[in-house]
Amino acid sequence: MNQPIIEGFSHVAIVATDLDEARSFYCDALGLTELPRPDLGIPGMWLRVGSLQLHFIESDTMPVPGPGFPHLALHIPAERWEDTIEALRERGVVFPGEPSTRLDFGVQVRAAFVMDPSGNTIELTDVGPLPD
Numbered sequence: 001m002n003q004p005i006i007e008g009f010s011h012v013a014i015v016a017t018d019l020d021e022a023r024s025f026y027c028d029a030l031g032l033t034e035l036p037r038p039d040l041g042i043p044g045m046w047l048r049v050g051s052l053q054l055h056f057i058e059s060d061t062m063p064v065p066g067p068g069f070p071h072l073a074l075h076i077p078a079e080r081w082e083d084t085i086e087a088l089r090e091r092g093v094v095f096p097g098e099p100s101t102r103l104d105f106g107v108q109v110r111a112a113f114v115m116d117p118s119g120n121t122i123e124l125t126d127v128g129p130l131p132d
Contacts, residue, residue: 011046011053012072014120019045019058021117026054029091030074049074071113071121078126081110085124088114099124 016022026032026047035046035053043058054072076084085099099112104127111125 009052011055013055013057014072015059015118016044016056016116016120017058017060017118019043019056022056025093025116029088029093071123073123073125073127075128076124076126077128078110081126085112088124 023034023045027034032047032049032054035048037044037046045056047054047056085095089095093114095112095114097113099110101108101110103109109125109127111123111127114122114124116122
């Protein structure tokens with residue numbers, strides 16, 4: 001039997017209750033770049049996150065989160081952590097708590113959480129892609 005080959009994420013899709021607010025937060029505050037998006041019959045946008053994509057679907061209501069703390073995590077290189085967190089604060093990004101540290105696989109990593117204007121939770125972390 002052949003083994004499926006899944007090499008990584010293509011994109012993550014989340015809901016935005018207001019695309020203009022989402023665009024301002026993700027492009028202006030977080031510094032992501034908008035990508036061309038075909039007309040899919042529903043409002044949305046696509047953004048570049050490094051070599052990956054973050055997709056948005058506009059909806060009047062947010063899905064009700066379930067157990068397990070639904071979120072997406074964005075990688076900040078460890079050597080840019082402090083500068084990036086400070087730059088986000090200067091841009092008005094609100095952190096509900098201070099960044100924290102934890103052990104992942106025996107390595108100390110940093111994480112901070114923010115929420116976008118629609119209520120999506122975003123983890124900012126210096127945990128990068130897994131090595132091959």
